[in-house]
Amino acid sequence: MVVRRWTGDERGGIAIMTAVFGAVICVLAALAVDLGSVMLKARQVQGAADLSAMAAAHDLSHAEAAARATASANLAEVQAVSVVKGAYVADARIAPADRFSPGVLEPNAARVEVTAPAPLFFGRLIMQRDAVAVRRSAVAAIPGGRPxxxxxxxxxxxxxxxxxxxxxxxxxxxxxxxxxxxxxxxxxxxxxxxxxxxxxxxxxxxxxxxxxxxxxxxxxxxxxxxxxxxxxxxxxxxxxxxxxxxxxxxxxxxxxxxxxxxxxxxxxxxxxxxxxxxxxxxxxxxxxxxxxxxxxxxxxxxxxxxxxxxxxxxxxxxxxxxxxxxxxxxxxxxxxxxxxxxxxxxxxxxxxxxxxxxxxxxxxxxxxxxxxxxxxxxxxxxxxxxxxxxxxxxxxxxxxxxxxxxxxxxxxxxxxxxxxxxxxxxxxxxxxxxxxxxxxxxxxxxxxxxxxxxxxxxxxxxxxxxxxxxxxxxxxxxxxxxxxxxxxxxxxxxxxxxxxxxxxxxxxxxxxxxxxxxxxxxxxxxxxxxxxxxxxxxxxx
Incomplete structure (x- = not known):
């Protein structure tokens, strides 16, 4: 009888639901904070990659040094900067991903990939790490194609x-x-x-x-x-x-x-x-x-x-x-x-x-x-x-x-x-x-x-x-x-x-x-x- 009365007692249900959903909301809030942190860092890394690509294309003879200097000046804690020189052909008949050709004798473009850490606040308890690496790339070219x-x-x-x-x-x-x-x-x-x-x-x-x-x-x-x-x-x-x-x-x-x-x-x-x-x-x-x-x-x-x-x-x-x-x-x-x-x-x-x-x-x-x-x-x-x-x-x-x-x-x-x-x-x-x-x-x-x-x-x-x-x-x-x-x-x-x-x-x-x-x-x-x-x-x- 005691058990029946206890299971049939509907008092306190709201409190239980609040406790459960409150925990879920806390997890979602933590996830939102970490996801927002990663997205913000991704935008910063993309901006640095864009600027670095333009700097590299502007000075192709010193492309790597120009890209690294620009990335460091516009982004803290840069992990890596990768620079590839090549030729970009602005031809609508070619798929966008194929318009850049690396390793040519007379380059007119540069592709730069920048990597930087995005900090984690709550995710570190699950992933056992303080940050995740964010990579973004950009291609900049001198208008006009190859010589x-x-x-x-x-x-x-x-x-x-x-x-x-x-x-x-x-x-x-x-x-x-x-x-x-x-x-x-x-x-x-x-x-x-x-x-x-x-x-x-x-x-x-x-x-x-x-x-x-x-x-x-x-x-x-x-x-x-x-x-x-x-x-x-x-x-x-x-x-x-x-x-x-x-x-x-x-x-x-x-x-x-x-x-x-x-x-x-x-x-x-x-x-x-x-x-x-x-x-x-x-x-x-x-x-x-x-x-x-x-x-x-x-x-x-x-x-x-x-x-x-x-x-x-x-x-x-x-x-x-x-x-x-x-x-x-x-x-x-x-x-x-x-x-x-x-x-x-x-x-x-x-x-x-x-x-x-x-x-x-x-x-x-x-x-x-x-x-x-x-x-x-x-x-x-x-x-x-x-x-x-x-x-x-x-x-x-x-x-x-x-x-x-x-x-x-x-x-x-x-x-x-x-x-x-x-x-x-x-x-x-x-x-x-x-x-x-x-x-x-x-x-x-x-x-x-x-x-x-x-x-x-x-x-x-x-x-x-x-x-x-x-x-x-x-x-x-x-x-x-x-x-x-x-x-x-x-x-x-x-x-x-x-x-x-x-x-x-x-x-x-x-x-x-x-x-x-x-x-x-x-x-x-x-x-x-x-x-x-x-x-x-x-x-x-």
Whole structure:
């Protein structure tokens, strides 16, 4: 009965509930105090991390010291400060977490992680510790992304010859062209702003202004591109350009094959394109790109002082569809010159020992030269370093299958050439082979003054000293079949020796117009952007 009365007694229930809930409230209050302490400390640590990241990005060369000093000045009891330099790319197509790339050669951002203790007041009784570590990170970047450079390969216009250039241009254009030497000099001296040219071409094609991705994918005729060039070129070049645009030019050109832009540079395309190039360079690069498999025949015997000189020139595609000019912030892409083959058949004006004229066939093959961006130094004195490799050049005395001259997918074979043949009584055959190869990359550095002056620098093969034909004829091996009529082999050498400089004087100006040179590679930096100079860093994450 006593138990029943006790269990049925409802008096004092409120007091019991108050005691139980009071304990719970005390626990929650203790938890709130500790949680509030941790959250407050987290905000303080985040603020210190933000300031430290901005300090590190502002002085990337001393990023760690700047971050540590800033964290210590704005936060007590700092446990650790971690600093990682890298590149930040503000590209909406990239997930935010992937826009920061650590460990690059030219950083423009810093990620800082700060660790500090948050004190515990009541939680220490449960966790058996006085504090918990709070970590917060921040990324600050200099606006503008990575440093970028715009450079080209194969620009050599020191020798401008109206007759030779006209023959070459006529072959490339498929129409008869007659420009004077003054016209060519005007084209070589005219500077065309690439940004202005690109915007004018986009407007002519009906594209949205500034949509360079779409522009690079467009395919246009070279004639249409030249008409746009005529509209934006200076007054001195308009006369020569008008003569070119009168000819129907149907060869087609895709802009990205002429101007290459690697992915990281697309965001800054407008700024990087704001540089000048020679109108002649732009014309020749466009024609080479559009006419990758064209073969041109030239007859230059009279001007060389020979009885006859026939030249066939074949221009191949740039390997891997390389552009002539590129805008990049890293060591890709590699830009290359066009491949070229020259097959010349020279007949001497003098007869050998009064018997017959000497006929000398020579094949010259110029492989592509290469260049890539190696380094951009955005310090007190801005410099751009390119790695350059001159292409392999090979020359042979021999007979080839002329129908295969423009087929660059297979190597050409040659057989010994018959220099002289008289009534099957005397036959002189000859062959020679010379190859220039430089497997190593050569560093070529441009100062800001070089870039401002649009200076062309040349990387030279260490294995090539004399003229190509001169060196080739020094290796000539002559064999005599039939009667030896008084030292014919020695007489051939005497007759052909003066021919070397003459033929070198024909071959090299022809290659000059194509932006090529045997055993050498010409490069030029048209512009450089250093976004880390004089810019205020901003928090990006």
């Amino acid at each position: 970028q450079a715009m450079f080209s390969i194969g620009s050599r216009l020191a020798s401008l010859d109206g007759g030779l250039a006209n023959a070459l241009l006529s072959g490339l254009l498929g129409s008869n062209i007659s420009l004077t030497v003054m016209d060519y000099r005007a084209l070589a001296g005219a500077q065309v702003n690439l940004l202005q040219f690109s915007d004018a071409l986009a407007a002519d094609l009906g594209l949205t202004a500034g949509d360079y991705d779409a522009l690079l994918e467009q395919e246009v005729t070279v004639g249409r591109a030249l008409k746009v060039l005529e509209a934006v070129a200076g007054a001195d070049a308009k006369s020569a350009l008008s003569k070119l645009t009168r000819a129907p030019i149907d060869a087609r050109l895709k802009l990205k094959d002429l101007i290459g832009v690697e992915a990281d540079a697309r965001h800054g395309l407008r700024e990087a394109l704001n540089a000048n190039v020679s109108a002649m360079d732009l014309i020749m690069a466009s024609l080479e790109t559009a006419n990758g498999d064209r073969q041109v025949a030239l007859d230059l015997g009279a001007r060389a002082g020979l009885a006859d000189l026939d030249i066939m020139l074949a221009i191949g595609e740039r390997p891997n569809k390389s552009p002539w000019l590129t805008i990049t912030s890293k060591d890709e892409p590699i830009i290359r010159t066009a491949q070229a083959r020259i097959y010349l058949k020279a007949t001497t004006s003098q007869a050998l020992a009064g018997l017959a004229q000497v006929k000398l066939p020579i094949l010259v093959e110029a492989a592509a030269s290469e260049a890539r961006l190696k380094r951009i130094d955005c310090g007190a004195a801005t410099t751009v370093t390119l790695a350059v490799r001159p292409g392999v050049a090979r020359a042979r005395v021999g007979v080839i299958d002329e129908a295969k001259l423009k087929n660059f997918k297979t190597p050409l074979t040659s057989s010994p050439a018959t220099l002289v043949s008289v009534l099957n009584l005397v036959t002189l055959k000859a062959h020679a082979d010379l190859e220039i190869a430089d497997p190593d990359w050569t560093d070529v550095t441009f100062s800001q003054a070089d870039i401002d002056m649009q200076k062309t620098r040349t990387a030279r093969s260490r294995h090539f000293v004399n003229g190509l034909v001169v060196s080739l004829l020094q290796r000539l091996e002559v064999s005599l079949l039939g009667l030896d009529l008084g030292g014919l082999v020695q007489a051939v050498g005497v007759l052909l020796t003066p021919l070397g400089p003459v033929l070198d004087g024909i071959i090299q100006p022809l290659l000059d117009l194509l932006g090529l040179r045997l055993g050498e590679a010409d490069v030029r930096v048209h512009g450089v952007q250093c976004p880390t100079q004089g810019r205020t860093p901003v928090l990006v994450r």
